[in-house]
Amino acid sequence: MGVQKRHIAKTITWRLVGTIDTILLSWLISGDPTTGLKIGFAEVVTKMILYYFHEKAWYNFKIENSNKRHIVKTVTWRFVGTMDTMLLAWIISGDSIVGLQIGFTEVITKMLLYYFHERVWYRVNYGLDKRNRAKKWRRTS
Known part of the structure; x- marks a missing residue:
């Protein structure tokens, strides 16, 4: 159950970072804050x-x-995420070009943000019982 909690916590923290980025990019590219909010x-x-x-x-x-x-995890996630963003942006804005512009811009911003998100979580032991026990054992030895 500990690892599942970790997956859920990472999901929530990444979604917060990702949503803020999507809203801002969608607003800037579409020129409409409402479109940015809808897509986000x-x-x-x-x-x-x-x-x-x-x-x-x-x-x-x-x-x-x-x-x-x-790096590999960042690339695989960005592919999945970009396809989702482009499709949603196209549907919501009604303009395939806006969808493509948001998707391609997001490739850069999201990969950088995701890489740093992963680096932070790599240092966090939440939900990693084995890693936590090993650290406790090394400290008491």
Whole structure:
């Protein structure tokens, strides 16, 4: 259950960061704050579901090098996230070009934000009982 709590916590924190970025980018690109809010809030549901399953799948991958792991994980998530954003932005704005512009801009901003989000969470032990026990054992030895 501890790992599941971690996946949920990471899902929520990333969605907060991601939604704020999407709202701002969508507003700037569409020129309409309402469109930005609609796209951002529509993503809350779709992205949380997609992120949870992405996180769950990545838990089983054994890439020991943390930098390599974070980079590969960033790229796979960005592909899924960008496709979702472009589709939602196109549907909500009614303009495929706006959807593409938001999606392509988001590739850069979200990859940077996601990489740093992963680096922070890599240092957090929440939900990692094995890692927590190992640290306690090393401190008492």
